[in-house]
Amino acid sequence: MSSELWPKDDPKEIRKECRNILSSSKNEVFLCQTDKKQVVGFVSVSLRNQYIPGASKYPVGYLEGLYVKEEYRKKGVAKELVIKAENWAKKQGCLEMVSDTWDWNIDSQKFHEKLGFIKKDILVHYIKTIT
Numbered sequence: 001m002s003s004e005l006w007p008k009d010d011p012k013e014i015r016k017e018c019r020n021i022l023s024s025s026k027n028e029v030f031l032c033q034t035d036k037k038q039v040v041g042f043v044s045v046s047l048r049n050q051y052i053p054g055a056s057k058y059p060v061g062y063l064e065g066l067y068v069k070e071e072y073r074k075k076g077v078a079k080e081l082v083i084k085a086e087n088w089a090k091k092q093g094c095l096e097m098v099s100d101t102w103d104w105n106i107d108s109q110k111f112h113e114k115l116g117f118i119k120k121d122i123l124v125h126y127i128k129t130i131t
Contacts, residue, residue, distance in 0.1 A: 002017075027045070028044075032080065044065040057095045
């Protein structure tokens with residue numbers, strides 16, 4: 001499912017990152033399964049101590065990735081996964097949860113706002129070739 005969430009990323013790098021996440025105490029992954037034990041969604045959450053725009057208390061819980069298979073969307077699965085991530089972050093001493101999305105991903109922005117997230121910053125990246 002990670003490859004579905006990040007289709008442009010190298011699958012080998014995704015697997016490597018997943019192994020790193022699963023072996024770290026500063027990360028947690030929660031799955032949503034059907035009654036038949038089919039995984040239909042996941043959320044990856046981490047603890048971050050470095051500067052995060054808008055955050056005022058550290059560490060913060062950071063939603064690293066959230067994915068639900070298309071046929072299970074709009075059924076509360078993502079909301080339940082985020083709640084699990086928030087509860088984990090609270091147990092780690094966090095008072096804030098942070099997430100991000102691309103400026104063009106309006107559906108994701110609406111989803112975040114529906115869950116109570118407040119937009120805090122917009123960052124534009126530039127690149128220039130230098131020779």
